[in-house]
Amino acid sequence: MAAAIRQAFDQPDRTHAGETWQRVADQLRRRWPKLAELIDAGEHDVLPCMALPRQHRTKLHSTNPIERLNKKVKRRADVVGIFPNEASIMRLIGAVLFEQNDAWQPSTRYMMVEAFAQIDKDEIDTVLNITTKAA
Numbered sequence: 001m002a003a004a005i006r007q008a009f010d011q012p013d014r015t016h017a018g019e020t021w022q023r024v025a026d027q028l029r030r031r032w033p034k035l036a037e038l039i040d041a042g043e044h045d046v047l048p049c050m051a052l053p054r055q056h057r058t059k060l061h062s063t064n065p066i067e068r069l070n071k072k073v074k075r076r077a078d079v080v081g082i083f084p085n086e087a088s089i090m091r092l093i094g095a096v097l098f099e100q101n102d103a104w105q106p107s108t109r110y111m112m113v114e115a116f117a118q119i120d121k122d123e124i125d126t127v128l129n130i131t132t133k134a135a
Contacts, residue, residue, distance in 0.1 A: 005039075009057070014050040021047060069100055 004024045011017040021043050029036040049060050073096050083089040 008047070009050075011050070012054070014047060017047050017050045018043065069097075072096055072100070 004027070005021075008017045008020040008024065011020055021039070025036045025039040028039065049057055052060070073093055076092055076096055077083075077089070080092060083092075
């Protein structure tokens with residue numbers, strides 16, 4: 001089942017991914033109608049990532065960088081223990097984020113900014129029938 005659904009994510013764009021997604025659902029419809037309905041209902045929740053550049057799609061499934069950052073903030077907060085007011089915890093979190101930003105600046109980017117230039121155009125999503133425009 002996973003291999004069949006994975007075929008949709010191997011497609012070059014959102015239109016082909018949607019066609020593949022529907023083909024998989026249609027193949028399952030006779031034998032497992034509830035599963036096919038679930039796949040149909042989930043298409044618009046699962047496939048929007050296909051609008052992003054191909055090189056970023058593989059990085060979307062991982063939340064490791066943000067989890068690592070959250071652990072660092074929690075570790076620092078545990079050292080302090082108790083905060084007298086909300087402003088003090090905001091200063092600590094701000095300091096951790098500022099430090100992390102400085103650490104990330106010289107290193108290789110997780111997602112290259114240049115690839116996002118491909119998204120900054122008016123595009124018509126044929127599946128949802130809407131026009132998307134970058135801010």
